[in-house]
Amino acid sequence: xxxxxxxxxxxxxxxxxxxxxxxxxxxxxxxxxxxxxxxxxxxxxxxxxxxxxxxxxxxxxxxxxxxxxxxxxxxxxxxxxxxxxxxxxxxxxxxxxxxxxxxxxxxxxxxxxxxxxxxxxxxxxxxxxxxxxxxxxxxxxxxxxxxxxxxxxxxxxxxxxxxxxxxxxxxxxxxxxxxxxxxxxxxxxxxxxxxxxxxxxxxxxxxxxxxxxxxxxxxxxxxxxxxxxxxxxxxxxxxxxxxxxxxxxxxxxxxxxxxxxxxxxxxxxxxxxxxxxxxxxxxxxxxxxxxxxxxxxxxxxxxxxxxxxxxxxxxxxxxxxxxxxxxxxxxxxxxxxxxxxxxxxxxxxxxxxxxxxxxxxxxxxxxxxxxxxxxxxxxxxxxxxxxxxxxxxxxxxxxxxxxxxxxxxxxxxxxxxxxxxxxxxxxxxxxxxxxxxxxxxxxxxxxx
Ligand SMILES: Cc1cc2nc3c(=O)[nH]c(=O)nc-3n(C[C@H](O)[C@H](O)[C@H](O)COP(=O)(O)OP(=O)(O)OC[C@H]3O[C@@H](n4cnc5c(N)ncnc54)[C@H](O)[C@@H]3O)c2cc1C
Numbered sequence: 001x002x003x004x005x006x007x008x009x010x011x012x013x014x015x016x017x018x019x020x021x022x023x024x025x026x027x028x029x030x031x032x033x034x035x036x037x038x039x040x041x042x043x044x045x046x047x048x049x050x051x052x053x054x055x056x057x058x059x060x061x062x063x064x065x066x067x068x069x070x071x072x073x074x075x076x077x078x079x080x081x082x083x084x085x086x087x088x089x090x091x092x093x094x095x096x097x098x099x100x101x102x103x104x105x106x107x108x109x110x111x112x113x114x115x116x117x118x119x120x121x122x123x124x125x126x127x128x129x130x131x132x133x134x135x136x137x138x139x140x141x142x143x144x145x146x147x148x149x150x151x152x153x154x155x156x157x158x159x160x161x162x163x164x165x166x167x168x169x170x171x172x173x174x175x176x177x178x179x180x181x182x183x184x185x186x187x188x189x190x191x192x193x194x195x196x197x198x199x200x201x202x203x204x205x206x207x208x209x210x211x212x213x214x215x216x217x218x219x220x221x222x223x224x225x226x227x228x229x230x231x232x233x234x235x236x237x238x239x240x241x242x243x244x245x246x247x248x249x250x251x252x253x254x255x256x257x258x259x260x261x262x263x264x265x266x267x268x269x270x271x272x273x274x275x276x277x278x279x280x281x282x283x284x285x286x287x288x289x290x291x292x293x294x295x296x297x298x299x300x301x302x303x304x305x306x307x308x309x310x311x312x313x314x315x316x317x318x319x320x321x322x323x324x325x326x327x328x329x330x331x332x333x334x335x336x337x338x339x340x341x342x343x344x345x346x347x348x349x350x351x352x353x354x355x356x357x358x359x360x361x362x363x364x365x366x367x368x369x370x371x372x373x374x375x376x377x378x379x380x381x382x383x384x385x386x387x388x389x390x391x392x393x394x395x396x397x398x399x400x401x402x403x404x405x406x407x408x409x410x411x412x413x414x415x416x417x418x419x420x421x422x423x424x425x426x427x428x429x430x431x432x433x434x435x436x437x438x439x440x441x442x443x444x445x446x447x448x
Pocket of ligand 1 (some may be wrong): 366
């Protein structure tokens with residue numbers, strides 16, 4: 001079911017030219033299953049008895065993206081091609097700036113449908129397309145379980161304040177979605193120079209003019225198929241003890257779904273529905289992370305224009321960090337030393353190396369990692385830039401609302417003041433003794 005609150009008309013330009021298809025621009029949600037935007041596009045095409053064209057623009061200029069991110073994304077995109085073919089839907093991928101590609105294709109479109117994006121570049125693209133497209137543009141939210149404005153009309157203070165709002169709205173949105181058959185399966189004609197998706201990922205990557213300093217992850221392969229395997233593993237092996245073991249970096253008891261969710265290769269709605277039939281005590285803690293924490297991050301990015309910089313922090317956090325900005329730092333590291341994992345702290349270095357190599361640092365270590373960057377940087381502002389830069393460059397799930405909120409959390413966002421101490425003021429502090437006390441942290445080092 002596609003709730004009407006997911007649908008937003010971005011413009012109502014009528015197309016006077018002869019139309020040949022309905023166009024669906026796939027961007028944030030790179031999947032077929034549980035994709036409300038695609039489902040809506042199929043419905044509209046069927047209503048007008050037109051075929052559907054799906055397009056994807058591979059931008060050379062996506063901020064902070066590199067080979068690691070593109071390789072993972074392309075693995076997912078390549079999987080979609082035969083699926084669309086089977087469905088009778090024309091799917092084209094081109095190395096083009098998405099807005100240019102979509103505007104050109106909109107000349108022959110009855111309606112253009114797109115998914116929702118929350119970061120600045122995604123919003124800019126949609127604005128440009130809404131302004132210049134030759135046909136009506138409709139955006140359909142399919143990234144969240146509860147659409148952001150339905151959950152709350154303002155920036156929320158913390159998980160505690162958004163939780164009851166999400167929970168009360170959730171029953172309405174936690175409903176399955178089926179993708180209908182497209183009735184008109186005629187191939188759509190176009191003059192676009194497209195990529196042959198049967199080539200290897202490496203070959204396609206070699207045609208892109210992007211940062212090639214960060215190699216593809218050897219641990220994580222992109223695509224919906226892989227995401228579904230991880231979901232199965234979560235259900236059968238990890239869910240029961242998730243709340244007890246999720247924080248332990250020396251164990252592998254997290255889902256590893258974040259990169260797949262980030263690229264929209266799997267929907268959180270599908271995950272939540274599949275877990276719904278497991279006993280509540282088993283899935284409660286996982287759904288808290290997947291829905292409450294994640295959708296709090298989207299609330300932050302949606303309502304806070306400064307989500308990607310230090311100014312986004314609550315006043316109390318900025319004030320206390322400022323008061324302590326001249327406190328003596330026992331260790332100071334440059335960006336290069338941090339990037340190369342060359343600090344005195346073996347736990348921190350291991351976490352940094354885990355991210356450098358695999359593209360995914362354990363969630364608990366991300367908190368410790370961010371806190372230490374504050375402790376070892378000249379100013380909190382510099383620490384903020386460093387943490388975001390490293391997170392977005394190396395994490396497969398980086399450049400995501402969760403990443404912006406995660407870094408901000410290290411500096412006090414969505415948290416409360418704690419006991420005052422040097423450098424941090426009343427911002428929560430973490431130390432290595434905590435890691436040693438709670439976990440077999442030596443095993444973490446041995447394993448990475
Ligand atoms: C400094 C810092 C940076 C972070 N950067 C990112 C990032 O770039 N991208 C990213 O997706 N997450 C980020 N997080 C949040 C969290 O660490 C990751 O979502 C989690 O580690 C992903 O691994 P998983 O899918 O195996 O997690 P699981 O424990 O299996 O969790 C399942 C899902 O729940 C959601 N989730 C879990 N923890 C959080 C959280 N704290 N906040 C919001 N959603 C959560 C994610 O969608 C995750 O995929 C960051 C946290 C911190 C403290």
